[in-house]
Amino acid sequence: MGTSGKLADVFPAQPDGRVRNSFRFLPLSLCIAAALPVHAQGLDDDWRLCPLEDAVPPFLDAPEPVGTPADRENLPTDIAGDALDASESASTVFQGNVELTRGDQFLGTDQLTYDSETGTYVAEGSVRYQDSGMRILAERAHGDQETDRHTIEDLRYQLIERRGNGGAEKIELQGEQGLLLGSTYSTCPPSERGWELRADRIDIDTEEGLAVARQASIRIGKVPVLYVPWLMFPIDDRRRTGLLWPSIRLSGRNGFDYEQPVYLNLAPNYDATLSPRIMTERGAMLGAEFRWLYRGGRGILEGAWMPTDKLPENEPERYAGSRTPPTDDRGTFKFNATHALWGNWRAQANLGWVSDPHYLEDFSNSQYGMSAWNIRSALGVYGRGRYWDAGVMADHNQLADYTLTERNLRYDRMPRGYLNWAQPVGDWFEAGINAEAVKFQHDVRDEGSRLDLKPYLAMPLEGPSWYVTPKLAWRYTAWQLDDALAAANGGEDSPTRSLPITSLDAGLFFDRQVEIAGESFLNTLEPRIYYLNVPYEDQAGLPRFDTNPMTFSWGQLFRDNRFTGPDRQIDANQLTTAVTTRLISEEDGRERLAASIGQIHYFEDSRVTLNRNQAPLERGRSAWVADVGVAPGDRWTINASYQWDPKERREDLISLRTRYLVGDTGVVNLGYRYRRNLAEQVDFSFLYPVSRDWSLVGRYYYSLDQRKLIESIGGVQWESCCMAVRLVARRYIRHRSGELDDSLRFEIELKGLGSAGQKSGELLRRAILGYERDDLYLVPPSSLDSDSFDSSLDPIP
Structure with missing residues (x-):
């Protein structure tokens, strides 16, 4: 296949012998993009049920795309065909397997007629176009290169980069303007046309990246279910001001609920969305969102406001006797932003607010969405390095549950500073410190401040089948209390606590090969001990700001405190013994069985409690803790946890x-x-x-x-x-x-x-x-x- 020497008379060759930019490619890909009012949607959908079927199968004679669409203007256009007829007139006819290629573009046809004087052309017979994004098959294409007018008739297309196919009766182009007649689009394969979008006419403007569809409809099967007489939509990735997809709901509480988001493209790096909402049983509401992005950070500000909510009037029994009934103006506010400072430091804010404690329940239909009983706002500066992390921050809690009172809220930390550092020292040791300084504030509870320092020195020793880690820590905690809180805690306004914490963590690893039911496994046996010693110090007079008991579990067997927060540090003389065994398939490396059991032996009573009325933890043995995970096959997974108290002879957890x-x-x-x-x-x-x-x-x-x-x-x-x-x-x-x-x-x-x-x-x-x-x-x-x-x-x- 080739061309004769007369090709250079019609399309002048360049010094390297190649014909460059002699024929303008039809901008079909831009036209087809205009038929897609669902641009950039559906990227995350599940297409597993789809057959391997294309509306336009791959072209066997098309070369692999080269480069990207942005490279096309700088690449040459090559033309080839079985025969070339250049008569005395200006018309040139390429016949038989005519191919035009430029970068990622390919155009093939049976016959191409070009008039070099008028700039007109006609492509007839199996017109095939392909680029990196789509394939197109048409019956005929003709146009005028000089006036940049083009017409493509009776075409079908198949998207390549994302799912979608369709067709059009005719496409007419002039410059950056275009017109599609009788266009269709669907993500369904041709043999299973579950739905299809049709439009009688689509006017496109590729320079502005916009299109207007007229007489558009969505069909499910052959039945039209939605008709839109006029619709404007984008045809490229540029963001534009306009309407987003609405949300329509129907419920007994809200009535007919319609929300219509309006997108505002304000600048390349920030935008906004307004969301007016109408609830026929409750009234009107306005939501808004503002987003921004820059080199050093990003953020989002959003909220909603409802001037008059009829729900308290419609359901007065719901709010009868409430200490905090809803206000006339109801709303919510959220602010989340982060900003890079210097080195490893960043500033971060996460703020929230609601108008009343009923708000989350009244505006949520989710059981989990209503489980938030407080709204925590935090603002701070944080840093992280190889061996450390630190921060200075403040947080505030707002009540969001009308069944509770302000006294139930946690303390605000205004401010809080912390530092965690751990680093190897020489070849044998690891040194570190956990430090925190907090000022606690509360609207209805007594206030105070706390400093907690916990330096430590550990000696991690290990081999291929064993490890031993002795560790010595010292915990010093000091409080500064207001007069009321000091009086409630024994009259001392500056109590302190200082005590050592000694621990030893050691374990062994044994393994062997076993065969079960004809399958080979690696079977491990991993015994472990953890000894903890902390002397007793009377802490009954110390305040309790943020300390609660931890849930007893497998992880609790190896911690040095059974309380969260530094307000209480347990006294301990105890030893944990535990063992884990595993079955790991040697065929695929999957863990088929993991079974663990452990228990704490208390050599002495643990007398530190949260308050004076709580009984101490008596000497003896804790509950047995057992965890089992089994995967007998690729489809079954079984996990079980069990806790048995030998003293009371009862189950604590199943x-x-x-x-x-x-x-x-x-x-x-x-x-x-x-x-x-x-x-x-x-x-x-x-x-x-x-x-x-x-x-x-x-x-x-x-x-x-x-x-x-x-x-x-x-x-x-x-x-x-x-x-x-x-x-x-x-x-x-x-x-x-x-x-x-x-x-x-x-x-x-x-x-x-x-x-x-x-x-x-x-x-x-x-x-x-x-x-x-x-x-x-x-x-x-x-x-x-x-x-x-x-x-x-x-x-x-």
Whole structure:
């Protein structure tokens, strides 16, 4: 395949013999992009159910794309064909396997006619275009190079970089302006056209990056479900001011609930979003978000304001007798920002506020979203190096639970400074210090300050199958109390505590090869001891600012304090003995079994308690702590924890969690948890695929000790390659009022386009562990994201 020497007469050659920029490529990729009002959406959708089918199959005669679209203007255009007919006129005809290539672009056709005097051309017969982003197949293309007018007829396209395909009856271009007639778009394969977006006419402006669709409709199957007479949308990655996808809900409390976000593109490095919201049963609300980004940091400021909420009027019994009823003006505020300072230091702020303690419950339909009982705001400067981390900060707590009082709030730390340093010293030792200075403030409780210093020296020794780490620490803590708090704690306003902490941590590693049921394993045996000695010092007169008991668990066997915070340091003369064994598959390296058991032996009574009324910890043995994790196959996972008190001859804790993976997408979870004097609960959840497209979802979460339902979910979902439909019924207990609430969610998701109805994916992901295969959590994820209000587990009594 080649061209004759007459090619140079029509397309003058450059000194290197190649024809450069002699023929302007049709800007088809820009035209097709204009047919996609879902630009840049659907990147995270699940396409596992999609067949390997393209609307436009790969062109076997097309070369691999070279370079990027940005390189095209600087690259040559090569033309080749089986035959060239250059007559006495200005018309030149390329026939048979005509190919034009430039960088990542390829244009192939059966025949190309070009008039060098008028600049007109006609490409006929199997017009094929390909670049790094898409493939296009058309019947005919013609145009005028001089006036930059182009027409492409009867075309189909297939996106390459992201999923999507469609077609158009005709595309007309002139310069940066264009017109598409009878265009379609879908992420579904041609053989399973679950949904399709159609538009009778789309006017495009590639210079502005905008398009206007007229008479647009969305069809599910062959049935039109949404009609839009006029719609403006972007066709490239540039951010623009305009409307975002609305949110539509329906509930008995809010009525018809419509929220329409409006995006404001203010500058390249900052923007804003306004979100007016109408709730027919409650009134109007305005939300706003402002974001910024610069070389040294980023931030987000967001809030919502509702001038008049009719909910207290509609449900007066909910607020009867409340110490803090809702105000007329209700709202929330959040600020999160970080800024790089110098070296390893940064400034960070995370601030939050709500108008009243009822706000989180009244504006959330999530059981987990309402569990935050306080809102913590923090502001500080933080640093981190190879051997140290430090910070100076302040925080404040706001009450967000109307069932509690201000006295339940934790102390504000105004300010707090801390330093943690640990570094090897020579070849044998490690030295370090944990230091903290805090001033505690509270609106209704007594106040004071505290300095805590804990330097230590350790000698970590280890070999291939053993380790021994003796450690000596000294803890010095000093308080400065106001008069009222000093009087309540024995009359001393500057108490101190100083005592040594000695520990020894040692362990051995044994391993052997075993064969079980024909499979080879590496079996380990890992005995461990931990000795702790801390002398007794009377701490009954010391204040309690931020100290609580830790939950007894496997990790507690190897800590030097059973309390959080420095207000209490246990006295101890105790020895922990523990052993762990593992079975590790030699075929794939997976841990099939991990079993651990341990216990603390108290040689003396531990007399330090949180308050004078609490009984000391008597000498003897602690509860046995056992943890077992088993993975008998690729689909089963079983985890169990058990605590047995030999003195009282009773269980303190029983926890059982099992998970079974069904097929490629399904999962079944069963959990049981019992903690003496606190809770006994059972949790069963599942995603069960009935067929390739249909699956059942459900959860039953029940409190056995209170004989009360916590949450139940039941639903059905249908999912195909490019579309999903979910119908989910839910009943859950409201965290504060204890009332049961019901909801019915219906959602239609068009993958790559968006969804209509109440979104159920996040609800099911939180309720069903492993709902998404990439998220096989053993602990339920919180519905609050990382920027949400900080909530502590328990208030201070």
